[in-house]
Amino acid sequence: MPSAQAGSAAIPFQPVSPETGVPLYRAVKRALMAAIEDGRLPPGSALPTEAPLAAAFGVAVGTLRQAVGELVAEHLLWRRQGRGTFVAEHSPERFLFQFFHVEGADGRREAPVVETLSCDRGRLNEDAAEALGGRAGDPAWHIENRLLLQGQAVVHDRIQLPATLVRGLTEKRFRERPGTIYRFYQDQFGIAVLSARERVRAVPASLDVARALGVARGTPVLEVRRTALSFGERPVEYRVSTIVTGAHEYVQTLNRA
Amino acid sequence: MPSAQAGSAAIPFQPVSPETGVPLYRAVKRALMAAIEDGRLPPGSALPTEAPLAAAFGVAVGTLRQAVGELVAEHLLWRRQGRGTFVAEHSPERFLFQFFHVEGADGRREAPVVETLSCDRGRLNEDAAEALGGRAGDPAWHIENRLLLQGQAVVHDRIQLPATLVRGLTEKRFRERPGTIYRFYQDQFGIAVLSARERVRAVPASLDVARALGVARGTPVLEVRRTALSFGERPVEYRVSTIVTGAHEYVQTLNRA
């Protein structure tokens, strides 16, 4: 069930003005993105239906559909025939398919169980500062997680999060969040993680990681450094994931439909 | 010349017949894919322009555009305003952006220099057989390459290729190919590599790999096992790449526009 709709009362959009060099549907797209970003269209909410929305923008339905189509392709929106068009929200399924690329060596995919090992205030280190466009030493939260698959510790995460983005965060609130971490960012701080960049290396397991994952120090492990991005490619989280690739692997598909 | 009609060999397509449950544009898309696959539309060739092509299929231009749009998104076709629509071919640029995910730790991307270390007849091993849907022991070519970036050996590739797919291959022809390996498959054997699946692990460098890449045996390295796919997800090549991730890294973008 979609959230409450105000009926035909008020559609919070103004007609887009034709500009030279900018297709109309791009202007419509930007208006929709702005509405999502500033909270007028919160995650999970339904968009007005096509005809009234197109009318509000002062464009044809086909033009609106082109704008919506691009936002669907970018996972900001999703739509179903007969139901409507909705603002995407972070769910365990989305996390699994878009952001969690670890699966069993036999190809089995499952949602990991996340154990929070620590959650403290600290400061950005150099790598995180560079990735996040801040300065080393800026106030930040440090979160350490262990991810279990089929009951086995497979991934060790070290997250760094600029403190300015998550005012009001407490360890208790983090530990007691009901859903995924990205869902928590979304619901509590209005941070929409839309995409991410990852860089993968092979390294010997450090002592910390070895202990957390139950492998011998020096064992070759994957180190995945992820920068999570929000609107306009703005970096919002830096994360170093260490993965034991014995029974599990990091998977990737190049060029799916 | 009066209006072209029956007998005009210009456009090799028949009208698509409407079927229940299958959108017209999907039927058009399948017809285009079939033409690419069977060589009626070879790589690099131009499609007929939209209006005549739509007429040949017996659909509206918008319907044709929807079919073409999906094929563009899947990199089977590309199009430019003012020029036309073309069948994609394998180029160094395509290899770099779609299939080669190694770049400098500083973010610099460059095309690797490929050295062929060996190219022999052999037999599929178990991993390759499973990936390729064949049987261990099936006749196959084994190719071993070393890839250099900025003059440094960074990647070691071991390729297995079912012999039945590349009849007429010789070591000399392979070594003297002018372009990328996938371009060679395309031009010489009509094999279109469209996508790939990769599984990444961290392993200690074997003696062979250590020698080829100039690192100490046991050094943690990335092992990327790739299955290259053609039409209908048909596997055509199995490749194990070993990457030294000191000055270089394996990069990935999750969910770009």
Place this chain on the structure above:
DNA sequence: CCCAATTTGTTCGTATGTATA
């Protein structure tokens, strides 16, 4: 269970804009 209203999906046809050769 079926029906009817709602909503997106598909298809048509046309006109005009913009990039390319």
Place this chain on the structure above:
DNA sequence: TTATACATACGAACAAATTGG
């Protein structure tokens, strides 16, 4: 400059999926 080809935009009609009565 001209002709060509794809890109954008419009509006209309019907199909298919979903929901709720």
